[in-house]
Amino acid sequence: MSAEFVVDLAALSDNIRAVRERVAPAEAMLVVKDDAYRHGLDAVVPRAIAEGVRWIGALDVSTGVAVRALAPEARVFAWMLAGRDDVADALSARLDIGVGSAELLEDVAAVAQAQSATADVHLKIDTGLHRNGVRSEEWPAFVDRAVQLEALGVIHVVGIWSHIGEASDADDDDSRAVFETAVSQAREAGLTPEKLHLAASAAAFARPEFRYDMVRIGAFHYGIRSADGPSEQELGLAVVGSLQAAVEKVGRKDTIIGTGYVSGLMSTAAGSLTAATPGGRLPVTEIAADTLRIPHWDDAEAGQVVTLFGAKPADSATDLAERLGTIGEEVVLRLASDLPRRYVG
Ligand SMILES: *Cc1c(COP(=O)(O)O)cnc(C)c1O
Numbered sequence: 001m002s003a004e005f006v007v008d009l010a011a012l013s014d015n016i017r018a019v020r021e022r023v024a025p026a027e028a029m030l031v032v033k034d035d036a037y038r039h040g041l042d043a044v045v046p047r048a049i050a051e052g053v054r055w056i057g058a059l060d061v062s063t064g065v066a067v068r069a070l071a072p073e074a075r076v077f078a079w080m081l082a083g084r085d086d087v088a089d090a091l092s093a094r095l096d097i098g099v100g101s102a103e104l105l106e107d108v109a110a111v112a113q114a115q116s117a118t119a120d121v122h123l124k125i126d127t128g129l130h131r132n133g134v135r136s137e138e139w140p141a142f143v144d145r146a147v148q149l150e151a152l153g154v155i156h157v158v159g160i161w162s163h164i165g166e167a168s169d170a171d172d173d174d175s176r177a178v179f180e181t182a183v184s185q186a187r188e189a190g191l192t193p194e195k196l197h198l199a200a201s202a203a204a205f206a207r208p209e210f211r212y213d214m215v216r217i218g219a220f221h222y223g224i225r226s227a228d229g230p231s232e233q234e235l236g237l238a239v240v241g242s243l244q245a246a247v248e249k250v251g252r253k254d255t256i257i258g259t260g261y262v263s264g265l266m267s268t269a270a271g272s273l274t275a276a277t278p279g280g281r282l283p284v285t286e287i288a289a290d291t292l293r294i295p296h297w298d299d300a301e302a303g304q305v306v307t308l309f310g311a312k313p314a315d316s317a318t319d320l321a322e323r324l325g326t327i328g329e330e331v332v333l334r335l336a337s338d339l340p341r342r343y344v345g
Contacts (some may be wrong), residue, residue: 001258003245007039009047010345011238016051018236026211031218033059045070061086068093087111100124100132112154122159125182127175143189159195166202202226224328225318242310250300257292265334272323276307276314
């Protein structure tokens with residue numbers, strides 16, 4: 001028997017509303033990279049659209065194209081593009097393009113011109129993470145070039161954005177100062193961006209001054225809280241995905257849970273993993289290739305379901321991550337790619 005990742009779409013809906021309320025009047029973009037943090041793009045996107053989500057963050061173009069097929073009317077934002085083929089695909093799918101280098105800006109302009117299209121772009125300033133983004137020194141020339149290209153009609157500058165570390169308030173404050181300067185310079189150069197966006201989950205919730213026009217929220221939409229941060233309850237969020245498995249065999253001392261291959265993290269999780277069982281929360285005492293061992297409980301029988309992480313009363317992915325020295329996203333993203341998913345709600 002195999003474990004399965006059970007995805008509660010009603011919890012996703014609740015989180016979408018909770019996020020929206022928390023960040024208003026800023027708009028919340030739903031980030032769906034990594035197959036919607038392994039919750040499944042094909043189910044997550046339609047539910048989000050039904051809940052009124054208008055902006056979806058895809059990361060790469062192939063995800064953006066897949067989102068476009070599911071959401072013909074949404075604004076779909078992709079910010080990891082490699083070269084002109086990617087740009088052509090992005091324009092064909094009417095994606096909003098995050099542009100974090102002068103080279104990409106030229107590629108976008110060239111492809112848009114060839115397609116007689118106007119590319120919707122969001123210019124990215126590097127505010128300190130040094131992961132794609134135009135350095136402050138190069139920003140004035142970059143925005144001047146954007147002004148020229150906008151005048152030619154090949155681009156429309158929709159937004160200015162960056163990504164911050166969210167590891168320390170002081171570093172984030174420094175990043176925000178760099179962002180503010182970049183926005184002023186862009187406006188002085190003649191750009192009129194409608195969407196400024198800087199924050200992801202943690203800063204969007206905790207720090208109103210980081211919200212601007214839009215926030216890009218992945219983790220919190222799925223109910224994955226930050227390690228060493230506020231609880232799900234304090235955030236007003238519900239865990240969406242739960243890793244469940246069933247009792248395979250009941251012994252006199254132990255219960256064997258059939259899981260199949262679940263996760264690259266599991267082998268390091270022995271001693272950290274607690275299963276929520278019909279007999280209460282019990283420690284996982286052994287992790288084998290495709291089974292787990294849990295102490296016996298009264299009335300244990302084959303087929304009973306146990307939750308290894310997820311919604312209460314189980315540990316959340318982040319509870320487990322904190323014991324393993326990682327983050328909740330990592331616990332979820334490491335789930336085996338062929339692990340079956342089941343949707344409820
Ligand atoms: C992943 C990502 C986000 C979402 O981050 P969360 O912490 O999951 O909310 C936002 N912006 C960018 C650029 C990202 O790569």
